[in-house]
Amino acid sequence: MFPKVLKWEFLAGKRFYLVFVLYFLTLFSLGSYTSYIIQNVEHKTPDEYDIRPLTPGTMIDIVWEASDVWWFSFPVVIAYAVFTFSYELDKKILRTYLLSCVKKRTLFLAKLLSIQLGLFIPLIISLLIAYPLGDPILFGSNPLEVYVNLPRRLLLVASMLYIMVGISALSSTVFKNPLYAFAAPIAIVYTLNIAGLRVVSEYVPPQCYQDIIPGPIGLLTNEYFFSILSMALPAVIASTIALIIAYTIFIRRDIV
Amino acid sequence: MQDVISVENVWKVFGKTVALRNVSIKVSKGSVFLLMGPNGSGKSTLLKIVTGLIKPTRGHAEIFGANPWKERHKIFAYVGAMFEDHAPPDWASGKAYLEYKSILKKAENPEKEALAVARQFGVDTFWKQPFGTYSSGMKRKLALADAFINDPDLVILDDPTVALDKEARLALQEIVVNRAKQNKTCVIASHIITEFEHHATHLAFLNQGQTVITGKVEEVMNKMGIHKVTIKTNTPRKAAAILMKKGYAIKAYGNTIIVEGSEDANKIVKLLENLGIKAETEKPKANLWEMYTKALTSG
Numbered sequence: 041m042f043p044k045v046l047k048w049e050f051l052a053g054k055r056f057y058l059v060f061v062l063y064f065l066t067l068f069s070l071g072s073y074t075s076y077i078i079q080n081v082e083h084k085t086p087d088e089y090d091i092r093p094l095t096p097g098t099m100i101d102i103v104w105e106a107s108d109v110w111w112f113s114f115p116v117v118i119a120y121a122v123f124t125f126s127y128e129l130d131k132k133i134l135r136t137y138l139l140s141c142v143k144k145r146t147l148f149l150a151k152l153l154s155i156q157l158g159l160f161i162p163l164i165i166s167l168l169i170a171y172p173l174g175d176p177i178l179f180g181s182n183p184l185e186v187y188v189n190l191p192r193r194l195l196l197v198a199s200m201l202y203i204m205v206g207i208s209a210l211s212s213t214v215f216k217n218p219l220y221a222f223a224a225p226i227a228i229v230y231t232l233n234i235a236g237l238r239v240v241s242e243y244v245p246p247q248c249y250q251d252i253i254p255g256p257i258g259l260l261t262n263e264y265f266f267s268i269l270s271m272a273l274p275a276v277i278a279s280t281i282a283l284i285i286a287y288t289i290f291i292r293r294d295i296v
Numbered sequence: 297m298q299d300v301i302s303v304e305n306v307w308k309v310f311g312k313t314v315a316l317r318n319v320s321i322k323v324s325k326g327s328v329f330l331l332m333g334p335n336g337s338g339k340s341t342l343l344k345i346v347t348g349l350i351k352p353t354r355g356h357a358e359i360f361g362a363n364p365w366k367e368r369h370k371i372f373a374y375v376g377a378m379f380e381d382h383a384p385p386d387w388a389s390g391k392a393y394l395e396y397k398s399i400l401k402k403a404e405n406p407e408k409e410a411l412a413v414a415r416q417f418g419v420d421t422f423w424k425q426p427f428g429t430y431s432s433g434m435k436r437k438l439a440l441a442d443a444f445i446n447d448p449d450l451v452i453l454d455d456p457t458v459a460l461d462k463e464a465r466l467a468l469q470e471i472v473v474n475r476a477k478q479n480k481t482c483v484i485a486s487h488i489i490t491e492f493e494h495h496a497t498h499l500a501f502l503n504q505g506q507t508v509i510t511g512k513v514e515e516v517m518n519k520m521g522i523h524k525v526t527i528k529t530n531t532p533r534k535a536a537a538i539l540m541k542k543g544y545a546i547k548a549y550g551n552t553i554i555v556e557g558s559e560d561a562n563k564i565v566k567l568l569e570n571l572g573i574k575a576e577t578e579k580p581k582a583n584l585w586e587m588y589t590k591a592l593t594s595g
Contacts, residue, residue: 044399132383135349136442139377140400143369295349296310 042146049124049147049154114233117159117201118225121208124151125286127293128216135295148290152209152283159201164194192265199272204229206279209286213293232275298325300450300481301346306355308341308505315341317505318355325449326479328472328495332486332588333502339485340380340454342502346483347377347452359450373402376448380455382439386428390419390438393427394445401446413441416471417464432459440468450481457491469495493584501591508591520590525561526578527553527568535573542567552578 123129137147167190172179204225211224301323308316316338323329331339344350345357348368357364359371384393394414398406414420417437422430430438436459443451457465472482473495484492500510509516528551529535536548539555544564547554555564561577568575 041400044396048396132381133385135379136382136384137400138349138368139347139372139379139442140397141369141372141402142400292351294344294351296344 041142042150045142045146045150046153049150050157114204114229115226117204118208118222118229120158121155121205122212122218122221122225124155125209125212125290126218126221127213128218128221131295138295144291145287148287152205155205156198156201159205160194160198163197167193196265196268196272199269199276203232203272203275203279206282206286210282213286213289299323300325300360301483302356302358303342303346304356306342306345306352306357308338308345308350309353315505316345316352319502319505319507321500321507321510323481323483324498325481326476327481327497328476328492329481329483329498329500330486330492330496330584331483331500331502332584332591333508334487334592336504337487337502338505339487339502341505343377343452343454343483343485344379347375373446374449375452376401376443376445376450377452378439378443378454378456380458382435382442384427384438386426388427389425390414390423390427390430390434390441393438394419394423394441397442398445403446409445413444416444417441417467433461433464436460437464440464444471448480450483451475452483454485455487456484457486457488465491490584496584499584499587501588503592516587520587524583525555525564527555527561527564527575528578529553529568529573529575531573535568535575538568538571538573539564 127134134147138144168187172183207228208221208225211228212218212221215221215224299322301321303319303321306316306319307314319338319342321331321342331342333339341350345352346359346364348359348364348366348371351365359375362371364371384390388396391410391414394410395406398409403409411420414423417440419434419437419441422434423438427435427438436456440453440456440460443453443456456468460468469492472484472492475482476495476497484496486492496513498510498512499516501508509519511519527535530551532548532551532553536546536553539546539553545556547556565575565577
């Protein structure tokens with residue numbers, strides 16, 4: 041039963057494609073926009089940063105520096121999660137669903153997994169495309185090196201998304217008014233953002249590999265990786281608690 | 297007869313609103329059970345408790361011997377239900393939706409099952425369009441088809457005929473009657489009285505969240521003091537004149553005469569036959585409007 045429900049939730053029409061389209065629009069349109077107006081680009085290394093002239097291989101720097109994916113993803117992710125879990129927006133469909141042999145538990149888990157997949161598949165695709173575009177010379181000589189730190193980056197972004205999804209799921213099950221359901225997680229995540237959570241999604245472009253000495257080759261050194269992962273940990277735990285509360289409400293709530 | 301639904305002393309409170317007060321009803325297998333009452337009387341709330349969508353604040357509800365709140369997913373293998381505001385996602389086509397629901401209700405061949413129920417209500421003529429484009433009547437037909445997936449032993453319908461065209465209403469009535477012959481149960485909640493007047497075997501009247509009266513149609517008529525005899529004759533004018541002369545209160549419709557306040561049909565037939573008028577009795581038909589009015593005013 042679970043795969044069937046997941047498939048239906050996952051392919052729930054426009055929501056999935058909306059996120060998909062927004063990712064690409066954000067990544068690519070902003071990249072080309074800034075390339076027209078910025079003549080120099082910042083290069084970050086763990087120890088310093090300098091400004092170098094814009095070259096074709098630096099587009100990826102501009103994209104990530106300019107858009108700072110976090111800022112664009114957080115309202116999208118929250119909207120997506122709130123739409124999926126909002127009782128008030130979904131209760132007629134929910135009731136129709138539950139007049140069948142589907143367990144509430146199955147439905148909740150399918151919703152949760154569908155959000156994660158709905159966000160991750162476009163994210164992975166966009167990174168797979170964006171990385172070689174960002175450094176075509178390196179990609180031409182050693183394609184795997186471009187992707188060498190992709191799993192680490194995905195793990196960090198996953199924790200970021202998880203935090204947002206957990207808070208949104210709780211908010212949308214607690215607040216029956218959709219406005220509050222949206223406003224609450226946006227306010228919380230915005231505050232977390234100011235508090236430094238955004239660092240989790242920072243990007244160091246492949247061109248800076250040569251500057252990372254010594255340590256493993258890749259976008260993130262071990263030290264830096266674990267440092268930002270530990271920064272995200274309290275929020276990940278808080279998000280897990282939020283999801284447990286959301287689940288409990290979901291299971292016990294009357295479908296009026 | 298075996299009870300497929302048993303509701304005992306059920307209360308439901310939403311905030312400060314008491315939606316149901318100590319409601320008790322029993323629905324027997326094979327019956328056509330009409331749940332009647334004005335808007336806000338608690339019909340939908342009661343049916344949502346029975347289908348496990350809502351947890352009763354107090355009291356006990358069972359469906360096929362199971363607690364619907366805890367075992368909803370189990371009972372829906374042999375129960376079908378529709379509610380007033382039935383809504384699949386707008387983007388889903390009726391076909392995809394019915395096939396999906398057939399899977400969720402564990403149909404052996406979901407595609408075949410979906411097509412079978414769609415044909416029953418004429419849904420197959422428009423079911424490839426997305427739900428968002430449907431008229432209210434089309435939405436109701438889809439909801440009805442959904443309720444009858446897997447030919448369930450029990451079907452629970454909340455205001456099923458609203459927005460339906462005549463053909464669909466007749467189709468529904470026919471299905472309900474045929475199901476009763478197969479000893480399958482239908483529970484229908486409505487404030488539109490006439491739709492199932494002649495098919496109901498059991499009744500319950502709700503008013504302001506309370507059961508006013510419940511039982512078999514004949515029992516309810518007796519409990520409410522509604523006694524009448526229906527006579528069919530080829531000389532209705534003459535028969536009516538005689539009965540009026542004898543002091544009976546009557547209503548005449550064509551060849552049918554309803555004698556009110558009387559329980560003894562044979563006595564009246566004999567009286568007419570003695571005066572040379574050929575007459576025969578008919579099974580008393582429930583006049584739901586009369587019962588409904590009486591139930592609400594007496595309650």
